[in-house]
Amino acid sequence: MEPGSGGPMSSAEPVSVTRATAAEAVGASSPLYQTMIVTLLSVTFGIVFFDRNALGFLMPFVQPDLRLSDTEVGLLSSALSLTWAGAAFGIGFVSDKTGSRKGVLIVATLAFSACSFLSGIAASFAVLLGARLLMGAAEGGIMPISQAIVASEVRSQHRGLAMGVTQNFGSNLLGSFVAPVVLASFAAAYGWRHAFFLAGVPGFVAALLLWRYLRAPREEPPAAHGPRAAEGLMRAALSERNVVLCALIGILLVSYLVVCWAFMPLYLTKVRQYTPQTEGWLMGTLGISATIGAFVVSGLSDRIGRRPLMIAMPLIGVILPLGALYFVGSVWVLAAIFFVGWGLTGIFPLFMATVPSESVDPHLRATVLGLCMGTGEVLGGVLSPSIAGYAADRVGLQAPLWIMLGLTIVAAVLALGLRETAPRALARAGPARTAVNPARGHRAP
Numbered sequence: 001m002e003p004g005s006g007g008p009m010s011s012a013e014p015v016s017v018t019r020a021t022a023a024e025a026v027g028a029s030s031p032l033y034q035t036m037i038v039t040l041l042s043v044t045f046g047i048v049f050f051d052r053n054a055l056g057f058l059m060p061f062v063q064p065d066l067r068l069s070d071t072e073v074g075l076l077s078s079a080l081s082l083t084w085a086g087a088a089f090g091i092g093f094v095s096d097k098t099g100s101r102k103g104v105l106i107v108a109t110l111a112f113s114a115c116s117f118l119s120g121i122a123a124s125f126a127v128l129l130g131a132r133l134l135m136g137a138a139e140g141g142i143m144p145i146s147q148a149i150v151a152s153e154v155r156s157q158h159r160g161l162a163m164g165v166t167q168n169f170g171s172n173l174l175g176s177f178v179a180p181v182v183l184a185s186f187a188a189a190y191g192w193r194h195a196f197f198l199a200g201v202p203g204f205v206a207a208l209l210l211w212r213y214l215r216a217p218r219e220e221p222p223a224a225h226g227p228r229a230a231e232g233l234m235r236a237a238l239s240e241r242n243v244v245l246c247a248l249i250g251i252l253l254v255s256y257l258v259v260c261w262a263f264m265p266l267y268l269t270k271v272r273q274y275t276p277q278t279e280g281w282l283m284g285t286l287g288i289s290a291t292i293g294a295f296v297v298s299g300l301s302d303r304i305g306r307r308p309l310m311i312a313m314p315l316i317g318v319i320l321p322l323g324a325l326y327f328v329g330s331v332w333v334l335a336a337i338f339f340v341g342w343g344l345t346g347i348f349p350l351f352m353a354t355v356p357s358e359s360v361d362p363h364l365r366a367t368v369l370g371l372c373m374g375t376g377e378v379l380g381g382v383l384s385p386s387i388a389g390y391a392a393d394r395v396g397l398q399a400p401l402w403i404m405l406g407l408t409i410v411a412a413v414l415a416l417g418l419r420e421t422a423p424r425a426l427a428r429a430g431p432a433r434t435a436v437n438p439a440r441g442h443r444a445p
Helices: 017-027 031-066 070-098 101-120 125-139 142-153 156-190 192-213 226-239 241-271 276-304 306-316 319-326 331-357 362-382 384-395 398-415 423-429
Strands: none
Touching: 031 070, 031 101, 031 125, 031 142, 031 156, 031 192, 070 101, 070 125, 070 142, 070 362, 070 384, 101 125, 101 142, 101 192, 142 156, 142 331, 142 362, 156 192, 156 276, 156 331, 156 423, 226 241, 241 276, 241 319, 241 331, 241 362, 241 384, 241 398, 276 306, 276 331, 276 423, 306 331, 306 398, 319 331, 319 398, 331 362, 362 384, 384 398
16 A cells, blocks of 8 residues: 555554565575465466366257256356355455364365266255355365465565466366367266366365475464454455455456356357357367466566556456457457457456465455455356346347456556555655555555
8 A cells, every 4th residue: 555545553663675675585485385385376276277177068968868957057157156256355354263274275276176076976956056156165275275375375576477377277277178179078978967077086185285285374464463453454354445456356246257258159159150169179279278378478467567557457358349349351350359359368367365465464365355356256257147137138248248348448547546555666756655554554575
């Protein structure tokens, strides 16, 4: 935060960026360990998305077998998003209160893997719905805890890149690339139930690797003592402008994401008259873009700052719905438009994890990250597809694309209110511009 803009604790004596960074270097983990945990946590979250997306990729096999209606198919998706959102806050809060982030992470990983097996034995809609509700509850807390560990263990100069890779690389590589190919082929050969069993196995392996190689995260020096002090920190964190803005931006851009996934394929095939194969390649371009953005956008935020990218990338995202609506040239050029426009997903780790974690007390990171992720999931992931679907029924399939365009513009406007938190950007700005964190009572490292 800027000087003088902090909460009730901002009167504490600030420390310089240089001194904070030097102190951080003394207790920092080795570069090898930092790389290892980012890789392991990214792969674990990739397995989460592999399991989460499995039902969608297997639905052509599941729906006729269990005789599901389209309404029931939609309920299965919304149910997982709902419990995911609740768990994102609840499990993150538990890990902050107990300090056992490693233990909670391992238990959650084992739980969602077991739920994949439960999906495979479901013989009715009710059982499958219960399995998806439990899976969302198990998976929702994994990313807030993972990002809190990354924020604690990785040097602040590389925090944006590390958080971007943790959240975006494995999830897109495994959830968007590997899952549809492997699961559909396996289901065609052996049945959809065995495909769910296959999806559950990697989670048990990931839990074993986490138990073996992940150290208990190093403790942050306490900023306050006693329940009243903790309550004061929480109030300060929830009143922090960056946290509120990141939660709002999350609602908007998660809505952009799920509306695109739900309605872009229909628009491309029904309105633009592309073949399903061409539509598949165009949508596959989004996965490639998100995987590359995990490195490029997040890494760039460490160098030029979080705020400029948070403003610019939503505006770049405008070209995706506009291209789908109006571009009539080569499909290869349209694929390039999709690739560039979907680059806005590179800022998802910034507003879901990096900026909030750099704006609050370290002891509240998982809680606040869960709040930012959960708010976007429940208000964006659960409600926006229904709203867009209603608009499509009333106006036409172009309505969801116009909704996407409006969401990006509003997100960019909100990002104008963010305060910079990137250590390098703050250091370049000089001591007078160093961010003050109201929850921590000193200038951010």
